[in-house]
Amino acid sequence: MYIQSILKQVLIIFLSLKAANQALKRSRASPYDKGSRSIRATLGYFLHTLNLRLRLREIMPDTKTNPAGVVGKGVARLDAEDKVRGRSGYVDDLEIPGCWIGHLVRSLVPHGRLRGLKRDPYFDWSRVVVATPKDIPGINVVVMHDRSMPLLAFDEVRYLGEPLALVAAPTARLASEAAASITPEIDALTPILTLNELVSLFKSEDPRLFRLSSQTIVKGDVEKGLSEADHVVEGEYTAGHQEQLYLEPQGMVALPEANGGVFIQGSLQCPYYVVQELHEALNLPPGKIRVKQAAVGGAFGGKEDFPTLLGGYCALLALKSGRPVKIVFDRNQDIRYTTKRHPAWVRHRTGLKKDGTITAMRVDYLLDGGAYLTLSDVVMYRGMLHAAMGYRCENIFVNGLVARTNTFPSGAFRGFGAPQAIWGLESHIDKLAQACGMEPHEFRLKNGLRLGDTTPTGQVLEEMGAVRVLDEALKKSGFDGKIRRCSHGRRGEKKWYGIGVSFFAHGSGFTGDGESRIGTKAALDLDFGLDAKPLVSVRVSSTEIGQGSATALSQIAADELSVGIESVGCPYPDTALVPNSGPTVASRTTMIVGATVHGAAVKMKKALEEYASDTFFKGQSAVLKGGFFRCGSKTFSFQEVAGDYLKQEGPLHIVHQFTLPPTIKWDQKTFRGDAYPGYSWGCNVAEVEVDPVTLEIHLKRVTSCYDIGRVINPLLAKGQIEGGLTQAAGYALMEKIGIKGGRFDADRLQTYIIPTALDIPEYEIHFIEFPYEHAAPGAKGVGEIPMDGLAPATANAVYQATGLRMTDLPITPEKLYERLNEKR
Amino acid sequence: MRNVKRTWNVNGERRTAEFPPMRRLLDVLRNDLGLKGSKEGCGEGECGACTIILNGDPVVSCLIPAGQIADGSEIITVEGLEKTDSGRILQQAYIEKGAVQCGFCIPGMIVSSYSLLSKNSNPSNREIREAHAGNLCRCTGYENIVKAVRRAAEQWPAGKRVTSA
Numbered sequence: 001m002y003i004q005s006i007l008k009q010v011l012i013i014f015l016s017l018k019a020a021n022q023a024l025k026r027s028r029a030s031p032y033d034k035g036s037r038s039i040r041a042t043l044g045y046f047l048h049t050l051n052l053r054l055r056l057r058e059i060m061p062d063t064k065t066n067p068a069g070v071v072g073k074g075v076a077r078l079d080a081e082d083k084v085r086g087r088s089g090y091v092d093d094l095e096i097p098g099c100w101i102g103h104l105v106r107s108l109v110p111h112g113r114l115r116g117l118k119r120d121p122y123f124d125w126s127r128v129v130v131a132t133p134k135d136i137p138g139i140n141v142v143v144m145h146d147r148s149m150p151l152l153a154f155d156e157v158r159y160l161g162e163p164l165a166l167v168a169a170p171t172a173r174l175a176s177e178a179a180a181s182i183t184p185e186i187d188a189l190t191p192i193l194t195l196n197e198l199v200s201l202f203k204s205e206d207p208r209l210f211r212l213s214s215q216t217i218v219k220g221d222v223e224k225g226l227s228e229a230d231h232v233v234e235g236e237y238t239a240g241h242q243e244q245l246y247l248e249p250q251g252m253v254a255l256p257e258a259n260g261g262v263f264i265q266g267s268l269q270c271p272y273y274v275v276q277e278l279h280e281a282l283n284l285p286p287g288k289i290r291v292k293q294a295a296v297g298g299a300f301g302g303k304e305d306f307p308t309l310l311g312g313y314c315a316l317l318a319l320k321s322g323r324p325v326k327i328v329f330d331r332n333q334d335i336r337y338t339t340k341r342h343p344a345w346v347r348h349r350t351g352l353k354k355d356g357t358i359t360a361m362r363v364d365y366l367l368d369g370g371a372y373l374t375l376s377d378v379v380m381y382r383g384m385l386h387a388a389m390g391y392r393c394e395n396i397f398v399n400g401l402v403a404r405t406n407t408f409p410s411g412a413f414r415g416f417g418a419p420q421a422i423w424g425l426e427s428h429i430d431k432l433a434q435a436c437g438m439e440p441h442e443f444r445l446k447n448g449l450r451l452g453d454t455t456p457t458g459q460v461l462e463e464m465g466a467v468r469v470l471d472e473a474l475k476k477s478g479f480d481g482k483i484r485r486c487s488h489g490r491r492g493e494k495k496w497y498g499i500g501v502s503f504f505a506h507g508s509g510f511t512g513d514g515e516s517r518i519g520t521k522a523a524l525d526l527d528f529g530l531d532a533k534p535l536v537s538v539r540v541s542s543t544e545i546g547q548g549s550a551t552a553l554s555q556i557a558a559d560e561l562s563v564g565i566e567s568v569g570c571p572y573p574d575t576a577l578v579p580n581s582g583p584t585v586a587s588r589t590t591m592i593v594g595a596t597v598h599g600a601a602v603k604m605k606k607a608l609e610e611y612a613s614d615t616f617f618k619g620q621s622a623v624l625k626g627g628f629f630r631c632g633s634k635t636f637s638f639q640e641v642a643g644d645y646l647k648q649e650g651p652l653h654i655v656h657q658f659t660l661p662p663t664i665k666w667d668q669k670t671f672r673g674d675a676y677p678g679y680s681w682g683c684n685v686a687e688v689e690v691d692p693v694t695l696e697i698h699l700k701r702v703t704s705c706y707d708i709g710r711v712i713n714p715l716l717a718k719g720q721i722e723g724g725l726t727q728a729a730g731y732a733l734m735e736k737i738g739i740k741g742g743r744f745d746a747d748r749l750q751t752y753i754i755p756t757a758l759d760i761p762e763y764e765i766h767f768i769e770f771p772y773e774h775a776a777p778g779a780k781g782v783g784e785i786p787m788d789g790l791a792p793a794t795a796n797a798v799y800q801a802t803g804l805r806m807t808d809l810p811i812t813p814e815k816l817y818e819r820l821n822e823k824r
Numbered sequence: 825m826r827n828v829k830r831t832w833n834v835n836g837e838r839r840t841a842e843f844p845p846m847r848r849l850l851d852v853l854r855n856d857l858g859l860k861g862s863k864e865g866c867g868e869g870e871c872g873a874c875t876i877i878l879n880g881d882p883v884v885s886c887l888i889p890a891g892q893i894a895d896g897s898e899i900i901t902v903e904g905l906e907k908t909d910s911g912r913i914l915q916q917a918y919i920e921k922g923a924v925q926c927g928f929c930i931p932g933m934i935v936s937s938y939s940l941l942s943k944n945s946n947p948s949n950r951e952i953r954e955a956h957a958g959n960l961c962r963c964t965g966y967e968n969i970v971k972a973v974r975r976a977a978e979q980w981p982a983g984k985r986v987t988s989a
Contacts, residue, residue: 076919083927084915084934086861086902093860245962247865247873247928297863297928298962331866546926546963715922722965723925749870749960757953757966 071559071777074715077551078570079295079544088295091251091266092328099253100129102317102327103175105165105182106337107157110406110742111191114157117165120181128178129321131166136316138283142308143276149372149409151281151312157186158371159406160742161337163309168317168325191406193739195238195343195368198403202345202366210404212369213377217384217398217671219456225360225395229351233435237348237424239791239809241737241744242341242730244413245754248297250338251328252307254314261288262315267296268307269543270583271575277308282315289315292574299545300727301412304585305374306338335747339411340737342379342402343368346387346424351395356436356446360395361388361456365421369402370409376402379410381511383417385675386788387425388456389505390466391447396456407739412585414724415787418506419731423809426502426792430799439483440796441474444503457675463505464770465681465707470503472766473683477703482687486800489692489820496690500796502789503683507676508709508772508781509588512666515677516659521579522596524557524604526642526652529569534642536561536604538570538597540581542589547783548716549589555712556594556777560601561608562627563638579655587680587781590712592658595775600656607652612641615648661774678772680780681707684725686761686793690801695813695820699729699761699794709780710771717782721765724786730755732791736810830890832897834859835904845891850874852890853901861902861931865960872959875932876901882939884932884958902931905938914938914976923972925963933959937973945980947973 082088105117117132119125133140133154140150153162164184169175192198192208201209226232252266261284264274271291279286291311296303310327317325329337344367351360365387369376384400433443448467454460474480479501487496509515522540529535538557544550550570558568581593605624612622612629620631628635645652666673685703690696702725711717734753737746746752771778791809799805804819831840834857841856853859853876862885865871869884876885877900878893893899905911914937917923924930933956940947940955947955952973953966961969 074922076922077924079927080919080924081915083924083930084902084918085906086859086931088927090863090928092864247871247926247960247962248863249865296926298926300962330864331868331871548925719922719925719964719968722967723963724965726965727962748868749866750868754960754962755965756958756960757956757970760966763965763967 069559069562070555070565071712072710073713075551075555075565075713077548077716078554078565079550090248090297091253091294091326094253094265094294096253096255096324096326099324099326100168100170100317100321101172101175102166102168102314102325103179104163104313105167105179105184107153107160107162107164107184107186109157109186109188110160110193112157112186112188114153114155114164115185115187118183118185123178123181128167128169128174129317130178130182131316131320135320136281137319139280141280142278142312143280144305144374145377146373149374151309151316159408161408162371163313166313166317168321168323191742193405193407193742195240195345198366198368198405199345202401202403212373212402212404213380214401215381215384215671216400217396217456219458220395222360222362222395222397226349226351226362229359230354231352231435233350233352233428233432235348235428235431235807237346237427237807239344239420239423241343241410242413242735243335243737243752244300244302244340245752246298246300246302249329249331249334250303250306250310251326252310252314253324253326254311254318255324256318256322257288257290259288261290262318263290263292264311264315265292265294266307266311267294267299267303268311269296269299269303269545269585271541271543271573272580273304273583274308274311275575278312278315281312282319290574290576293543293572296543296545300414301416301585302339303545304412304583306411332748335752336744337408339409341413342376342410342417342420344383344420346421348424348428350428350432352432352436354436356438356443358391358393358432358447361393363387363398363424365398365400367402367417367420368405368407368410370405370407372409374409374411376410378511379412379417381417382507383421385457385507385511386418386505387421390425390449390503391429392449392453398456406742414727415784416586418784419728419787419791422502422504422788423791426504426789427795427805427807430500430796431805441479441483441501444470444501448503455675458672459674463679463681463707465768466505468768469681469683469705469707472768473685473703473705474501476705476764476766477685479685483800487802488800489803493692496692496801497687498690498797498799498801499685499687500793500798500800501683501685502793502796504789505679505681506587506781506785506788508678508680509592509676510586511675512668512673513660513664515588515592518582520582520592520596520658522581522593522600522656523579524597524600524654526604526646528646534567534639534646536563536568538568539578540570540593540597541573541575541578542581542593543573543584544570545584547589547720548713549584552590552712552716553594553597556597557601559777560598561605561638562624587783587785589783590779591678591709591772591775591781594712594777594779596656596658598776599658600654603656604652604654607654608641608645611645611649612636615644616641677774678709678780680709680782680785682785682789684789684793686790686797688794688797688801690798690816695816697733697798697811697813697816699733701762701764702790703764705766705768706785707768707770707780708782708785709769710778711767711769712777712779714767717767718765720782721786722763724784725763725790726755726760728787728790729760729794731787731809732794733810733812736812828891830893831895832893832899834899835901836907843890846889847891849885849888849890849893853885859901859903863928863931865928870960871929872936873929873932875935875959877935877939882936900935900938902935905934910941910981911938913979914941917972917976917979921968921972921975923964923968929959929961933961933969937976941973941977941980945977947977949974
């Protein structure tokens, strides 16, 4: 045993040396990577590889000797069977006896002062229940990141559609008639409606620009860097709203409870948010607001913040009427009156040396936050942190700002500010390459961050995946050859061909040390299941919204306890039954909650091993491995020991709390330090064909490579990537929604167009696995990164195909046509 | 308008319902017959989550006034698939290939797959994509759905096989 272990260590050192040697060769092979930096990076790489390999042995379960090991396997989703049989209970499928239907009375102007609500005297008001701000038991406020947003507007009305009063009735039709019989009387004020208006106000330093939040990131001296440059390259990039378009519209139901509290169930991502954000308005202690998830038909961030509002409306009506009240939006209401991705304007000013070295990056990052702050400050932070990320540069200044318009508050959507930032950055990088006569991929390979480099906030990069994913995607796509064959809008070609690349990171989990501060908890219970066999239940507040978290978290528990996946379950969270594992956001669930579940499983394993030693092995220490407790040649199955434990001791209940390593330091005031506990990395290569006559853009092929740490379930992870890339393809090329008079102009599925099965490109997806070292089992974020890079990669490909640099998303044939005519 | 009474063969069972003639077929299925599997994603025939098979053809049930559907019509909804071998093969393929994420589009999507394979058990990739172009999915990017249909086609019980060009 001892010799074996020494041999293993030698092998590890040998492999690390080999990897470092390869890295050295690579850096020599690259004409741009010379001098002391590459030697330092190589040494760092060696030490890191060695350290990582040694550490991995401690934290990684050895799947080879663990036949029951399910981490890393493409296990089918636990909820798939119910879903293919049509048996999952989404909120509108729930049978709730005596349930009334709620409806909203909304502002019909985008900005104004409310004088009053006029009720039609001829309507029979005895058949319905009406709630106005006077009926709010507590303070008329929804406590998100500030206290500015009321549950129902009562004085200043700040967006078209803002709720002013609520109605409940036994039928949907009566509720809608009643709502239409209440007329808001509003003195209209001048609104600010669009991102373009904000940009003009910003550029002219107009005091009418209302700053909801602002922040800067400073590294080195950007002015000095610009003065040392041979070229200064500028660029402005904009992107409009994007609708999440989960297939299941928003819906919630509230039931009054006998204790004076309220039970809220529905389509949501963050059960504890609803409790925390509503208890002041409902004037209930948090314990009297019980929130449970129903099956969720997609969310993508759209069900992070908004369900609090809908839950609040239902709860208020339920408390006033004493009956269950449900509100389920139709698609038209859902598109008009729920959150979208923030429209964004990004301006870059970059200093370059002739050889392509970046001397300075100055970035302005402006978001349209809509009418209230809600969670826009944090969206802005994430955007800023990604706005100059991924490249070596010592002088960086990022100026972030989120400003108010009189539109529906912008909210969370997969990527949370990063896709807009990366859209700007990765489009601009192509311009930089061109300015110094380099190909787009050469410029990225030269300047891409490597191990030991520092990020814009001064964080020393520990990720090995960084430039490796770029290298890999370029190779797999044959980029080097294909970039020479691009059309550049040449006359006489039947189709214009273009290829483009983007390279990007996505911070996993909350910013800085946020993951330690919120005190993420997970529970594991061992009890008899319905089939009278021992069953392990994962109890977390993370919601299964289609991404597969229930399956991935169950796999992590099953793997550590070396049982089959069928012995583990992960029921929908109910705040009465689960600890607070934080919200289901920020690509944090598999990585952070997964690590917390892993911690709980380690404790459960230890407790059962101790019990087995005492009860089955006469005090000799037993080890749980491969589904059996072992000591010498004697074995007892997990089921035997667990069953006996349950009979003798009763259910086993374990809680574990997550902590980050203390080395992670972050200053929220100066934005210096370790901005994220880890980064996932990605590279997208897009190939397009543009029809020279119709200017139709056909995204043909996307080759992508990702480092998402350890891949817990390759089937689910690929599903996340394919789905996210498809949303990003829609963002790049077709999803267009504007504001006309304060109203969204594409408010139906006939006008808001998303990709169908006929619109999607061929996908080639590769993973490079470098397990995250600070939290077993080593996953990093996967949920959001697929959304980040495809829009700029597509724009860069469109540039190579047509010779036109498109700077406004989505890139439509109409916009190409306009640009082409300007050029001619 | 007076209620009408209709008797259809729904998922192999005789079912009778009485309703106002303009009530949408989707609402009759969900609320009068208690078949909550079919979903409403848009209410205007764009998303396909309410797709069912009516007398052999896939249709969006949110756009059909139920009174128009004659007595004796054959209706298959997502709940009916598990009653046939081929339906179970299809369900299994969806599960194994990771075709399901949030699941809200699935009742309509899998019914479209069933309808396609019932008519053409050896479809090309293009034919599969075309047959599902009326079913929107926001989660999967359709790749695994196409794979699932192909997998089910391989195991589809012998019957009418149409070789695609």
